[in-house]
Amino acid sequence: MRLADRLTSRLPGKFGDRADRPVVSMVRLHGVIAASAAPVPRAVINIGAVEKTLERAFAPERLAAVALLVNSPGGAPTQSALVADRIRGLAEDKGVPVLAFCEDVAASGGYWLACAGDEIYAHPTSLVGSIGVISQGFGLDGLIERFGVQRRLYTAGESKSRLDPFLPEKPEDVDWLRGLQDELHAMFRDWVTSRRGDRLAEDADLFTGEVWTGSRAAQLGLVDGVGSARAVLTERFPDAELVQVEGRKPLLARLGLAGSPAASGVFGADGMLGVVQAAEVRATWARYGL
Structure with missing residues:
Protein backbone atom coordinates (compact mmCIF):
# COMPACT_ATOMS: atom_id res chain seq x y z
CA MET A 1 0.00 0.00 0.00
CA ARG A 2 1.30 3.45 -0.88
CA LEU A 3 2.10 5.86 1.94
CA ALA A 4 -0.65 8.24 0.75
CA ASP A 5 -3.19 5.41 0.80
CA ARG A 6 -2.15 4.29 4.29
CA LEU A 7 -2.48 7.83 5.61
CA THR A 8 -5.84 8.37 3.94
CA SER A 9 -7.24 5.07 5.19
CA ARG A 10 -6.65 6.15 8.78
CA LEU A 11 -8.64 9.36 8.44
CA PRO A 12 -12.23 9.31 9.72
CA GLY A 13 -15.44 9.98 7.86
CA LYS A 14 -15.47 11.48 4.42
CA PHE A 15 -11.70 12.00 4.37
CA GLY A 16 -11.06 8.29 4.78
CA ASP A 17 -13.54 7.46 2.00
CA ARG A 18 -12.18 10.04 -0.42
CA ALA A 19 -9.48 7.76 -1.82
CA ASP A 20 -12.13 5.27 -2.92
CA ARG A 21 -14.55 7.76 -4.47
CA PRO A 22 -15.01 7.99 -8.24
CA VAL A 23 -13.77 11.17 -9.90
CA VAL A 24 -15.40 13.52 -12.37
CA SER A 25 -12.82 15.80 -14.01
CA MET A 26 -14.02 19.29 -14.93
CA VAL A 27 -12.16 21.12 -17.72
CA ARG A 28 -12.85 24.75 -18.54
CA LEU A 29 -12.65 25.65 -22.25
CA HIS A 30 -12.86 29.44 -22.15
CA GLY A 31 -11.98 31.89 -24.89
CA VAL A 32 -11.86 32.52 -28.61
CA ILE A 33 -10.60 29.55 -30.63
CA ALA A 34 -7.46 30.56 -32.52
CA ALA A 35 -4.13 29.11 -33.57
CA SER A 36 -2.15 32.14 -32.41
CA ALA A 37 -1.11 32.94 -28.87
CA ALA A 38 -3.49 34.98 -26.75
CA PRO A 39 -3.03 38.77 -26.48
CA VAL A 40 -4.75 38.40 -23.12
CA PRO A 41 -3.33 35.57 -20.95
CA ARG A 42 -5.34 32.31 -21.18
CA ALA A 43 -7.97 33.90 -23.46
CA VAL A 44 -7.51 31.59 -26.45
CA ILE A 45 -8.37 27.92 -27.01
CA ASN A 46 -6.22 25.77 -29.29
CA ILE A 47 -4.84 22.26 -29.26
CA GLY A 48 -1.44 23.41 -27.99
CA ALA A 49 -3.00 25.26 -25.07
CA VAL A 50 -5.40 22.55 -23.87
CA GLU A 51 -3.99 19.15 -24.88
CA LYS A 52 -1.99 18.57 -21.69
CA THR A 53 -4.94 19.69 -19.57
CA LEU A 54 -7.23 17.26 -21.38
CA GLU A 55 -4.76 14.42 -20.88
CA ARG A 56 -4.64 15.13 -17.14
CA ALA A 57 -8.43 15.26 -17.01
CA PHE A 58 -8.68 11.74 -18.46
CA ALA A 59 -5.83 10.34 -16.33
CA PRO A 60 -7.45 9.45 -12.92
CA GLU A 61 -7.80 5.74 -12.25
CA ARG A 62 -11.31 6.00 -10.81
CA LEU A 63 -12.56 8.34 -13.51
CA ALA A 64 -16.35 8.25 -13.87
CA ALA A 65 -16.76 11.06 -16.42
CA VAL A 66 -15.22 14.21 -17.84
CA ALA A 67 -17.15 17.49 -17.88
CA LEU A 68 -16.35 20.22 -20.40
CA LEU A 69 -17.28 23.73 -19.27
CA VAL A 70 -17.53 25.53 -22.61
CA ASN A 71 -17.59 29.30 -22.84
CA SER A 72 -16.54 30.30 -26.34
CA PRO A 73 -17.90 32.46 -29.17
CA GLY A 74 -16.03 30.35 -31.70
CA GLY A 75 -13.08 30.97 -33.95
CA ALA A 76 -10.75 28.87 -36.10
CA PRO A 77 -12.46 25.77 -37.54
CA THR A 78 -9.29 23.69 -37.67
CA GLN A 79 -8.46 24.29 -34.00
CA SER A 80 -12.08 23.55 -33.08
CA ALA A 81 -11.85 20.20 -34.87
CA LEU A 82 -8.41 19.34 -33.44
CA VAL A 83 -9.52 19.93 -29.84
CA ALA A 84 -12.80 18.06 -30.35
CA ASP A 85 -11.01 15.13 -32.01
CA ARG A 86 -8.56 14.92 -29.11
CA ILE A 87 -11.42 14.84 -26.61
CA ARG A 88 -13.15 12.03 -28.50
CA GLY A 89 -9.91 10.06 -28.80
CA LEU A 90 -9.24 10.26 -25.07
CA ALA A 91 -12.85 9.38 -24.25
CA GLU A 92 -12.73 6.28 -26.41
CA ASP A 93 -9.36 5.21 -25.00
CA LYS A 94 -10.60 5.55 -21.41
CA GLY A 95 -14.15 4.36 -22.03
CA VAL A 96 -15.75 7.19 -20.04
CA PRO A 97 -18.64 9.52 -20.91
CA VAL A 98 -18.07 13.19 -21.67
CA LEU A 99 -20.66 15.77 -20.62
CA ALA A 100 -20.46 19.27 -22.09
CA PHE A 101 -21.93 22.33 -20.38
CA CYS A 102 -22.57 25.56 -22.27
CA GLU A 103 -21.98 28.61 -20.10
CA ASP A 104 -22.47 32.19 -21.39
CA VAL A 105 -22.03 31.17 -25.01
CA ALA A 106 -21.21 28.02 -26.98
CA ALA A 107 -21.51 29.34 -30.50
CA SER A 108 -19.90 28.44 -33.82
CA GLY A 109 -16.60 26.74 -32.92
CA GLY A 110 -17.72 26.79 -29.28
CA TYR A 111 -20.66 24.59 -30.19
CA TRP A 112 -18.30 22.39 -32.24
CA LEU A 113 -16.40 21.80 -28.97
CA ALA A 114 -19.62 21.11 -27.06
CA CYS A 115 -20.52 18.43 -29.61
CA ALA A 116 -17.45 16.49 -28.47
CA GLY A 117 -19.59 15.62 -25.46
CA ASP A 118 -21.82 12.56 -25.40
CA GLU A 119 -24.40 14.79 -23.72
CA ILE A 120 -24.75 18.59 -23.83
CA TYR A 121 -26.39 20.81 -21.24
CA ALA A 122 -26.90 24.56 -21.13
CA HIS A 123 -28.18 27.20 -18.76
CA PRO A 124 -31.58 28.49 -19.91
CA THR A 125 -29.94 31.86 -20.67
CA SER A 126 -26.91 30.45 -22.53
CA LEU A 127 -26.42 31.36 -26.19
CA VAL A 128 -26.06 28.21 -28.27
CA GLY A 129 -25.64 27.40 -31.95
CA SER A 130 -24.35 29.65 -34.75
CA ILE A 131 -23.68 26.63 -36.96
CA GLY A 132 -22.18 28.53 -39.85
CA VAL A 192 -23.17 18.15 -35.62
CA THR A 193 -25.38 15.60 -37.35
CA SER A 194 -23.01 12.74 -36.58
CA ARG A 195 -22.79 13.70 -32.90
CA ARG A 196 -26.43 14.63 -32.25
CA GLY A 197 -28.14 12.18 -34.59
CA ASP A 198 -31.90 11.77 -34.17
CA ARG A 199 -31.89 14.10 -31.15
CA LEU A 200 -32.02 17.05 -33.55
CA ALA A 201 -35.47 18.45 -34.33
CA GLU A 202 -36.53 17.32 -37.80
CA ASP A 203 -38.71 20.31 -38.66
CA ALA A 204 -36.17 23.03 -37.90
CA ASP A 205 -33.40 24.51 -40.03
CA LEU A 206 -30.53 24.43 -37.56
CA PHE A 207 -27.68 25.28 -39.91
CA THR A 208 -28.36 28.91 -40.85
CA GLY A 209 -25.92 30.41 -38.34
CA GLU A 210 -28.76 31.35 -35.98
CA VAL A 211 -28.18 31.49 -32.22
CA TRP A 212 -30.70 30.32 -29.61
CA THR A 213 -31.07 30.46 -25.85
CA GLY A 214 -30.32 27.31 -23.89
CA SER A 215 -34.03 26.73 -23.34
CA ARG A 216 -34.79 26.90 -27.05
CA ALA A 217 -31.69 24.85 -27.90
CA ALA A 218 -33.08 22.05 -25.71
CA GLN A 219 -36.34 22.10 -27.66
CA LEU A 220 -34.40 21.92 -30.93
CA GLY A 221 -32.24 19.03 -29.76
CA LEU A 222 -29.00 21.00 -29.87
CA VAL A 223 -28.61 20.27 -26.15
CA ASP A 224 -29.99 17.44 -24.02
CA GLY A 225 -31.27 19.55 -21.15
CA VAL A 226 -30.90 22.70 -19.10
CA GLY A 227 -29.03 23.03 -15.84
CA SER A 228 -25.70 24.02 -14.33
CA ALA A 229 -22.69 21.72 -14.36
CA ARG A 230 -22.57 21.22 -10.60
CA ALA A 231 -26.30 20.48 -10.33
CA VAL A 232 -26.32 17.97 -13.19
CA LEU A 233 -23.09 16.25 -12.15
CA THR A 234 -24.12 15.98 -8.50
CA GLU A 235 -27.36 14.32 -9.53
CA ARG A 236 -25.76 11.99 -12.09
CA PHE A 237 -22.71 11.08 -10.00
CA PRO A 238 -23.75 11.57 -6.35
CA ASP A 239 -20.78 9.65 -4.92
CA ALA A 240 -18.14 11.27 -7.15
CA GLU A 241 -15.60 13.90 -6.28
CA LEU A 242 -15.74 16.84 -8.72
CA VAL A 243 -12.19 17.87 -9.55
CA GLN A 244 -11.33 21.04 -11.49
CA VAL A 245 -8.44 20.34 -13.87
CA GLU A 246 -6.59 23.49 -14.92
CA GLY A 247 -3.77 24.16 -17.33
CA ARG A 248 -0.38 25.05 -16.03
CA LYS A 249 0.26 28.79 -16.04
CA PRO A 250 3.15 30.14 -18.14
CA LEU A 251 6.31 31.08 -16.25
CA LEU A 252 5.63 34.83 -16.48
CA ALA A 253 2.13 34.31 -15.05
CA ARG A 254 3.54 32.28 -12.16
CA LEU A 255 5.99 35.11 -11.47
CA GLY A 256 3.18 37.68 -11.53
CA LEU A 257 4.53 39.39 -14.66
CA ALA A 258 1.98 38.28 -17.25
CA GLY A 259 0.11 41.56 -17.27
CA SER A 260 3.11 43.89 -17.33
CA PRO A 261 3.85 46.07 -20.39
CA ALA A 262 7.22 44.37 -20.80
CA ALA A 263 5.67 40.91 -20.84
CA SER A 264 2.79 41.80 -23.13
CA GLY A 265 4.93 43.63 -25.65
CA VAL A 266 2.62 46.64 -25.76
CA PHE A 267 5.55 48.98 -26.17
CA GLY A 268 7.72 46.61 -28.20
CA ALA A 269 7.93 45.59 -31.84
CA ASP A 270 4.91 43.30 -31.51
CA GLY A 271 2.79 45.86 -29.72
CA MET A 272 0.56 46.78 -32.66
CA LEU A 273 -0.04 43.11 -33.46
CA GLY A 274 -1.12 42.55 -29.87
CA VAL A 275 -3.53 45.47 -30.07
CA VAL A 276 -5.07 44.12 -33.28
CA GLN A 277 -5.39 40.61 -31.82
CA ALA A 278 -7.02 41.99 -28.69
CA ALA A 279 -9.49 43.95 -30.82
CA GLU A 280 -10.37 40.84 -32.83
CA VAL A 281 -10.95 38.82 -29.65
CA ARG A 282 -13.14 41.58 -28.24
CA ALA A 283 -15.14 41.81 -31.49
CA THR A 284 -15.76 38.05 -31.53
CA TRP A 285 -17.28 38.15 -28.03
CA ALA A 286 -19.20 41.33 -28.86
CA ARG A 287 -21.16 39.58 -31.62
CA TYR A 288 -23.09 37.86 -28.81
CA GLY A 289 -23.43 40.92 -26.60
CA LEU A 290 -20.67 39.78 -24.21
Whole structure:
Protein backbone atom coordinates (compact mmCIF):
# COMPACT_ATOMS: atom_id res chain seq x y z
CA MET A 1 0.00 0.00 0.00
CA ARG A 2 1.30 3.45 -0.88
CA LEU A 3 2.10 5.86 1.94
CA ALA A 4 -0.65 8.24 0.75
CA ASP A 5 -3.19 5.41 0.80
CA ARG A 6 -2.15 4.29 4.29
CA LEU A 7 -2.48 7.83 5.61
CA THR A 8 -5.84 8.37 3.94
CA SER A 9 -7.24 5.07 5.19
CA ARG A 10 -6.65 6.15 8.78
CA LEU A 11 -8.64 9.36 8.44
CA PRO A 12 -12.23 9.31 9.72
CA GLY A 13 -15.44 9.98 7.86
CA LYS A 14 -15.47 11.48 4.42
CA PHE A 15 -11.70 12.00 4.37
CA GLY A 16 -11.06 8.29 4.78
CA ASP A 17 -13.54 7.46 2.00
CA ARG A 18 -12.18 10.04 -0.42
CA ALA A 19 -9.48 7.76 -1.82
CA ASP A 20 -12.13 5.27 -2.92
CA ARG A 21 -14.55 7.76 -4.47
CA PRO A 22 -15.01 7.99 -8.24
CA VAL A 23 -13.77 11.17 -9.90
CA VAL A 24 -15.40 13.52 -12.37
CA SER A 25 -12.82 15.80 -14.01
CA MET A 26 -14.02 19.29 -14.93
CA VAL A 27 -12.16 21.12 -17.72
CA ARG A 28 -12.85 24.75 -18.54
CA LEU A 29 -12.65 25.65 -22.25
CA HIS A 30 -12.86 29.44 -22.15
CA GLY A 31 -11.98 31.89 -24.89
CA VAL A 32 -11.86 32.52 -28.61
CA ILE A 33 -10.60 29.55 -30.63
CA ALA A 34 -7.46 30.56 -32.52
CA ALA A 35 -4.13 29.11 -33.57
CA SER A 36 -2.15 32.14 -32.41
CA ALA A 37 -1.11 32.94 -28.87
CA ALA A 38 -3.49 34.98 -26.75
CA PRO A 39 -3.03 38.77 -26.48
CA VAL A 40 -4.75 38.40 -23.12
CA PRO A 41 -3.33 35.57 -20.95
CA ARG A 42 -5.34 32.31 -21.18
CA ALA A 43 -7.97 33.90 -23.46
CA VAL A 44 -7.51 31.59 -26.45
CA ILE A 45 -8.37 27.92 -27.01
CA ASN A 46 -6.22 25.77 -29.29
CA ILE A 47 -4.84 22.26 -29.26
CA GLY A 48 -1.44 23.41 -27.99
CA ALA A 49 -3.00 25.26 -25.07
CA VAL A 50 -5.40 22.55 -23.87
CA GLU A 51 -3.99 19.15 -24.88
CA LYS A 52 -1.99 18.57 -21.69
CA THR A 53 -4.94 19.69 -19.57
CA LEU A 54 -7.23 17.26 -21.38
CA GLU A 55 -4.76 14.42 -20.88
CA ARG A 56 -4.64 15.13 -17.14
CA ALA A 57 -8.43 15.26 -17.01
CA PHE A 58 -8.68 11.74 -18.46
CA ALA A 59 -5.83 10.34 -16.33
CA PRO A 60 -7.45 9.45 -12.92
CA GLU A 61 -7.80 5.74 -12.25
CA ARG A 62 -11.31 6.00 -10.81
CA LEU A 63 -12.56 8.34 -13.51
CA ALA A 64 -16.35 8.25 -13.87
CA ALA A 65 -16.76 11.06 -16.42
CA VAL A 66 -15.22 14.21 -17.84
CA ALA A 67 -17.15 17.49 -17.88
CA LEU A 68 -16.35 20.22 -20.40
CA LEU A 69 -17.28 23.73 -19.27
CA VAL A 70 -17.53 25.53 -22.61
CA ASN A 71 -17.59 29.30 -22.84
CA SER A 72 -16.54 30.30 -26.34
CA PRO A 73 -17.90 32.46 -29.17
CA GLY A 74 -16.03 30.35 -31.70
CA GLY A 75 -13.08 30.97 -33.95
CA ALA A 76 -10.75 28.87 -36.10
CA PRO A 77 -12.46 25.77 -37.54
CA THR A 78 -9.29 23.69 -37.67
CA GLN A 79 -8.46 24.29 -34.00
CA SER A 80 -12.08 23.55 -33.08
CA ALA A 81 -11.85 20.20 -34.87
CA LEU A 82 -8.41 19.34 -33.44
CA VAL A 83 -9.52 19.93 -29.84
CA ALA A 84 -12.80 18.06 -30.35
CA ASP A 85 -11.01 15.13 -32.01
CA ARG A 86 -8.56 14.92 -29.11
CA ILE A 87 -11.42 14.84 -26.61
CA ARG A 88 -13.15 12.03 -28.50
CA GLY A 89 -9.91 10.06 -28.80
CA LEU A 90 -9.24 10.26 -25.07
CA ALA A 91 -12.85 9.38 -24.25
CA GLU A 92 -12.73 6.28 -26.41
CA ASP A 93 -9.36 5.21 -25.00
CA LYS A 94 -10.60 5.55 -21.41
CA GLY A 95 -14.15 4.36 -22.03
CA VAL A 96 -15.75 7.19 -20.04
CA PRO A 97 -18.64 9.52 -20.91
CA VAL A 98 -18.07 13.19 -21.67
CA LEU A 99 -20.66 15.77 -20.62
CA ALA A 100 -20.46 19.27 -22.09
CA PHE A 101 -21.93 22.33 -20.38
CA CYS A 102 -22.57 25.56 -22.27
CA GLU A 103 -21.98 28.61 -20.10
CA ASP A 104 -22.47 32.19 -21.39
CA VAL A 105 -22.03 31.17 -25.01
CA ALA A 106 -21.21 28.02 -26.98
CA ALA A 107 -21.51 29.34 -30.50
CA SER A 108 -19.90 28.44 -33.82
CA GLY A 109 -16.60 26.74 -32.92
CA GLY A 110 -17.72 26.79 -29.28
CA TYR A 111 -20.66 24.59 -30.19
CA TRP A 112 -18.30 22.39 -32.24
CA LEU A 113 -16.40 21.80 -28.97
CA ALA A 114 -19.62 21.11 -27.06
CA CYS A 115 -20.52 18.43 -29.61
CA ALA A 116 -17.45 16.49 -28.47
CA GLY A 117 -19.59 15.62 -25.46
CA ASP A 118 -21.82 12.56 -25.40
CA GLU A 119 -24.40 14.79 -23.72
CA ILE A 120 -24.75 18.59 -23.83
CA TYR A 121 -26.39 20.81 -21.24
CA ALA A 122 -26.90 24.56 -21.13
CA HIS A 123 -28.18 27.20 -18.76
CA PRO A 124 -31.58 28.49 -19.91
CA THR A 125 -29.94 31.86 -20.67
CA SER A 126 -26.91 30.45 -22.53
CA LEU A 127 -26.42 31.36 -26.19
CA VAL A 128 -26.06 28.21 -28.27
CA GLY A 129 -25.64 27.40 -31.95
CA SER A 130 -24.35 29.65 -34.75
CA ILE A 131 -23.68 26.63 -36.96
CA GLY A 132 -22.18 28.53 -39.85
CA VAL A 133 -18.98 30.05 -41.20
CA ILE A 134 -17.90 33.69 -41.17
CA SER A 135 -14.95 35.55 -42.66
CA GLN A 136 -14.02 39.15 -42.01
CA GLY A 137 -11.44 41.68 -43.05
CA PHE A 138 -10.87 45.25 -44.23
CA GLY A 139 -10.64 46.98 -47.60
CA LEU A 140 -7.81 49.50 -47.36
CA ASP A 141 -7.11 50.20 -51.03
CA GLY A 142 -8.92 53.56 -50.92
CA LEU A 143 -7.10 54.57 -47.75
CA ILE A 144 -3.57 54.13 -49.07
CA GLU A 145 -4.55 55.83 -52.33
CA ARG A 146 -5.86 58.83 -50.38
CA PHE A 147 -2.53 59.27 -48.64
CA GLY A 148 -0.47 58.68 -51.76
CA VAL A 149 1.02 55.42 -50.54
CA GLN A 150 2.35 53.02 -53.15
CA ARG A 151 2.25 49.34 -52.33
CA ARG A 152 4.50 47.06 -54.35
CA LEU A 153 3.37 43.45 -54.45
CA TYR A 154 5.03 40.74 -56.54
CA THR A 155 3.64 37.21 -56.86
CA ALA A 156 4.26 34.00 -58.76
CA GLY A 157 0.84 32.46 -59.27
CA GLU A 158 -2.28 34.38 -60.17
CA SER A 159 -4.16 33.44 -57.00
CA LYS A 160 -1.50 34.39 -54.44
CA SER A 161 -2.96 37.85 -53.78
CA ARG A 162 -6.60 36.88 -53.44
CA LEU A 163 -8.58 39.22 -51.16
CA ASP A 164 -5.51 41.27 -50.31
CA PRO A 165 -6.90 44.13 -48.18
CA PHE A 166 -4.79 46.70 -50.05
CA LEU A 167 -6.15 45.72 -53.47
CA PRO A 168 -9.63 46.29 -54.92
CA GLU A 169 -11.98 43.37 -54.29
CA LYS A 170 -12.57 41.07 -57.27
CA PRO A 171 -15.88 39.21 -57.75
CA GLU A 172 -14.08 35.99 -58.66
CA ASP A 173 -12.17 36.13 -55.36
CA VAL A 174 -15.41 36.54 -53.41
CA ASP A 175 -16.88 33.55 -55.27
CA TRP A 176 -13.82 31.50 -54.30
CA LEU A 177 -14.20 32.49 -50.64
CA ARG A 178 -17.89 31.60 -50.61
CA GLY A 179 -17.11 28.21 -52.09
CA LEU A 180 -14.58 27.62 -49.32
CA GLN A 181 -17.13 28.70 -46.73
CA ASP A 182 -19.72 26.33 -48.16
CA GLU A 183 -17.26 23.43 -47.90
CA LEU A 184 -16.42 24.24 -44.27
CA HIS A 185 -20.11 24.71 -43.47
CA ALA A 186 -20.85 21.23 -44.84
CA MET A 187 -18.15 19.78 -42.57
CA PHE A 188 -19.62 21.59 -39.57
CA ARG A 189 -23.11 20.35 -40.42
CA ASP A 190 -21.87 16.77 -40.82
CA TRP A 191 -20.08 16.93 -37.45
CA VAL A 192 -23.17 18.15 -35.62
CA THR A 193 -25.38 15.60 -37.35
CA SER A 194 -23.01 12.74 -36.58
CA ARG A 195 -22.79 13.70 -32.90
CA ARG A 196 -26.43 14.63 -32.25
CA GLY A 197 -28.14 12.18 -34.59
CA ASP A 198 -31.90 11.77 -34.17
CA ARG A 199 -31.89 14.10 -31.15
CA LEU A 200 -32.02 17.05 -33.55
CA ALA A 201 -35.47 18.45 -34.33
CA GLU A 202 -36.53 17.32 -37.80
CA ASP A 203 -38.71 20.31 -38.66
CA ALA A 204 -36.17 23.03 -37.90
CA ASP A 205 -33.40 24.51 -40.03
CA LEU A 206 -30.53 24.43 -37.56
CA PHE A 207 -27.68 25.28 -39.91
CA THR A 208 -28.36 28.91 -40.85
CA GLY A 209 -25.92 30.41 -38.34
CA GLU A 210 -28.76 31.35 -35.98
CA VAL A 211 -28.18 31.49 -32.22
CA TRP A 212 -30.70 30.32 -29.61
CA THR A 213 -31.07 30.46 -25.85
CA GLY A 214 -30.32 27.31 -23.89
CA SER A 215 -34.03 26.73 -23.34
CA ARG A 216 -34.79 26.90 -27.05
CA ALA A 217 -31.69 24.85 -27.90
CA ALA A 218 -33.08 22.05 -25.71
CA GLN A 219 -36.34 22.10 -27.66
CA LEU A 220 -34.40 21.92 -30.93
CA GLY A 221 -32.24 19.03 -29.76
CA LEU A 222 -29.00 21.00 -29.87
CA VAL A 223 -28.61 20.27 -26.15
CA ASP A 224 -29.99 17.44 -24.02
CA GLY A 225 -31.27 19.55 -21.15
CA VAL A 226 -30.90 22.70 -19.10
CA GLY A 227 -29.03 23.03 -15.84
CA SER A 228 -25.70 24.02 -14.33
CA ALA A 229 -22.69 21.72 -14.36
CA ARG A 230 -22.57 21.22 -10.60
CA ALA A 231 -26.30 20.48 -10.33
CA VAL A 232 -26.32 17.97 -13.19
CA LEU A 233 -23.09 16.25 -12.15
CA THR A 234 -24.12 15.98 -8.50
CA GLU A 235 -27.36 14.32 -9.53
CA ARG A 236 -25.76 11.99 -12.09
CA PHE A 237 -22.71 11.08 -10.00
CA PRO A 238 -23.75 11.57 -6.35
CA ASP A 239 -20.78 9.65 -4.92
CA ALA A 240 -18.14 11.27 -7.15
CA GLU A 241 -15.60 13.90 -6.28
CA LEU A 242 -15.74 16.84 -8.72
CA VAL A 243 -12.19 17.87 -9.55
CA GLN A 244 -11.33 21.04 -11.49
CA VAL A 245 -8.44 20.34 -13.87
CA GLU A 246 -6.59 23.49 -14.92
CA GLY A 247 -3.77 24.16 -17.33
CA ARG A 248 -0.38 25.05 -16.03
CA LYS A 249 0.26 28.79 -16.04
CA PRO A 250 3.15 30.14 -18.14
CA LEU A 251 6.31 31.08 -16.25
CA LEU A 252 5.63 34.83 -16.48
CA ALA A 253 2.13 34.31 -15.05
CA ARG A 254 3.54 32.28 -12.16
CA LEU A 255 5.99 35.11 -11.47
CA GLY A 256 3.18 37.68 -11.53
CA LEU A 257 4.53 39.39 -14.66
CA ALA A 258 1.98 38.28 -17.25
CA GLY A 259 0.11 41.56 -17.27
CA SER A 260 3.11 43.89 -17.33
CA PRO A 261 3.85 46.07 -20.39
CA ALA A 262 7.22 44.37 -20.80
CA ALA A 263 5.67 40.91 -20.84
CA SER A 264 2.79 41.80 -23.13
CA GLY A 265 4.93 43.63 -25.65
CA VAL A 266 2.62 46.64 -25.76
CA PHE A 267 5.55 48.98 -26.17
CA GLY A 268 7.72 46.61 -28.20
CA ALA A 269 7.93 45.59 -31.84
CA ASP A 270 4.91 43.30 -31.51
CA GLY A 271 2.79 45.86 -29.72
CA MET A 272 0.56 46.78 -32.66
CA LEU A 273 -0.04 43.11 -33.46
CA GLY A 274 -1.12 42.55 -29.87
CA VAL A 275 -3.53 45.47 -30.07
CA VAL A 276 -5.07 44.12 -33.28
CA GLN A 277 -5.39 40.61 -31.82
CA ALA A 278 -7.02 41.99 -28.69
CA ALA A 279 -9.49 43.95 -30.82
CA GLU A 280 -10.37 40.84 -32.83
CA VAL A 281 -10.95 38.82 -29.65
CA ARG A 282 -13.14 41.58 -28.24
CA ALA A 283 -15.14 41.81 -31.49
CA THR A 284 -15.76 38.05 -31.53
CA TRP A 285 -17.28 38.15 -28.03
CA ALA A 286 -19.20 41.33 -28.86
CA ARG A 287 -21.16 39.58 -31.62
CA TYR A 288 -23.09 37.86 -28.81
CA GLY A 289 -23.43 40.92 -26.60
CA LEU A 290 -20.67 39.78 -24.21
